Amino acid sequence: MTLNMEMLASYDQSVEFFKDFHGLGEASTTMGPNVVSGFFASAFSLPFDYVKTQIQKMQPDASGKYPYTNFWIMP
Numbered sequence: 001m002t003l004n005m006e007m008l009a010s011y012d013q014s015v016e017f018f019k020d021f022h023g024l025g026e027a028s029t030t031m032g033p034n035v036v037s038g039f040f041a042s043a044f045s046l047p048f049d050y051v052k053t054q055i056q057k058m059q060p061d062a063s064g065k066y067p068y069t070n071f072w073i074m075p
Contacts (some may be wrong), residue, residue: 003045017024 014019022028058066 002048003041006044007037007041010040 011033014036015029018029018032055068058065058068
């Protein structure tokens with residue numbers, strides 16, 4: 001959800017920026033916003049992906065308790 005939301009929002013803003021402020025042509029108005037939205041989508045979604053991976057990989061300790069109890073308490 002974060003990936004899609006950030007990609008859509010940053011792409012829309014980037015297209016306006018490249019068209020209105022720089023007056024660039026069709027190719028630059030297509031490639032520039034794609035690069036910008038890809039960067040922001042990755043930067044905003046990777047922390048969530050890291051937490052998800054840590055929770056999926058966790059193993060119980062010797063007493064049978066898991067190291068992470070919820071999303072917010074991470075080492």
